[in-house]
Amino acid sequence: MRYIVAVMLLVMVAACDNGPKPGTETTFSGATMGTTFNVKVIDLPNELPAEKLQAQLSTILKDVNDKMSLWVKDSELVRFNQSKSTDWINVSPDLFHVTDAAHKISQLSNGIFDVTIEPLIKLWGFSTRSPTKKTPSDQEIRTALASIGHDKIAFQAAPPALRKSHPDVTINLSAIAKGFGIDQLADYLESQGIENYMVEIGGDLRVKGTNVRREPWKIAIEKPDVTSRSVHRIVAINGAGMATSGDYRNFFERDGKRYTHIIDPRTGRPVAHRLASVSVLSKSAMQADGLATALLALGEVEGPALAEQHGIAAFFLIRDGEGFVEKRSSHFETYENKVQ
Template sequence: MHPSVPRLRTLIALIALLAAGVGFSLLRPEPPVAELHMSGRTMGTTYNVKYRSTQNAPTLKAMQTEVDALLAEINHTMSTYDPESELSRFNHLRTTDWVPASDSLRAVLKAALEIGAQSEGAFDITVGPLVNLWGFGPEFHPDRIPLEADIAAARRRSGLDKVTLRDTQPAIRKHRPDVFLDLSGIAKGYGVDRVAELMTAHAIDHYMVEIGGEIRVRGLKGHETPWRIAIEKPLPGERSVQTVLALSDIALATSGNYRNFFEIAGRRYSHTIDPATGWPVDNHLVSVTVLAETSMRADAWATAFQVLGPERGMAIAERLNLPVLFVVERDGQFEERSCCAFQRYRKQELS
């Protein structure tokens, strides 16, 4: 996956906690916790992994070799920018016959269709023709408004009913030969989950995995301290903190519309397309942060809520008990709205 304009993510900074219990530590100092770090490129963006190694874990170099190989495999399965990927080959097939599919591709498709239904169609992996039409796809040219006839034609190729998968004789099929699937709103999260599973398989219990802003953490960063995740204010060109979360054993994704857009006649057109209209969303929602058990689900829901907007999104978040933070812009001011499940993760101040 190598998007020229990747799905916009609010830049996420990782901020270390101060050690807790200062008085106690002065009497009985704790030994320092050795934290290892690896980084690289994948899916058109960067990845970072921080973890506490264990006695029997592979060396850092060996671990990075495993991570790179795993991410390369995922990219070669789900990229729309690699013409030889499994997904690209499926997209270019002009058939409605069943096509054999890997376990990885079917797992992501299954989750995508489930979240698509739960989000009332807001998360739609068949929206690729509309994304491409508006110039935010592989052939990047976001500088014109498409004709209504072209939007209508692209919408006819889209919809959650246009693709089906089966587990017996594992396969997937289109219901129109020209259906085009785009997994950019969920594949990075899936990659984070797979790397997290790799760490756990090596008996590593304390780690942070991040790909392009999608994050999953397990255990603690230091001595009895959770991972501190700072979410930026949705301001182009600035680096200031909107809020801070204390996290452990959970995944986080943040999506925003304030950097990836084009402007014509004073109006901004976002890269996030509403499948229901075929047009870029325009709902005053500039940023949304989602917490979930897996990064794949957080990733997909972040896109879904960006489409749904704060009112419909809040109703669904409360109904499904999803921890979500919405940042809405009104008259140049930012307003936070969060559901009940989100409150226990917030830290009001950096300390």
């Protein structure tokens, strides 16, 4: 599991007398995916009652949970994981879509993003179901690695189905499912004619149009400091999703060594580098969600190189002594200039 933070910040400035009139903001919120969701809608259509929209948003998220949660004991994903079959298993189009998107990110990142990594998460004690952090033996790591690998899942598009090459293969979509949920909510808002909104789940988000003051949505990237919460940079975005992945909230130290919850499935061990956080912009919150984790795992050298090579809009914060050095892909800079 990973923890990510993207702090929302509305920068309030005095409106000019001849400026646009402020809109009307309606907010919706609730619990989902082990965290919370928050939705802001500007100028809610009169024909769409707020109570009806709140109920529909909750229904959409419940459907995502029922398909992809590891906490819902009879979710579609839990049933898939419990199966020891190595034959084709029919799955819903949504579960296929998200797992396939994760597989593509695995290929893009040379396997460092891998949704079959759950045995290692549990082994190192980073699973929320078994949070006792520990340093496993080499043999324990080798045993866990036997059922890990994005290439251990095969895909059949029609009808949608997945097949395990090893009976113990399991899938954990926590690094990408929140982004999918955000996209589902945002797409529904747009289908209802809503053009100005912000959708946020657990720090990941997607926005479109302008905020209540008719300005671009402004999002704060948090300074990756374990001792405090403060803003490092503010980004104006429109028509895009944004996700931030960091290694500074979930880790443990033992014998003078720091072990982060970001684990390299190729070695079976937590990554060890100076990259503290990565923020990614993408039209899809799901893509931003998965890519932020992949780039963070790759580190301060491979991560920026991959982002530049594949046109990913990414912002990196790298530890440097007592502070941080920032690095941006050219596509991140282009995106900022386009919005502002």
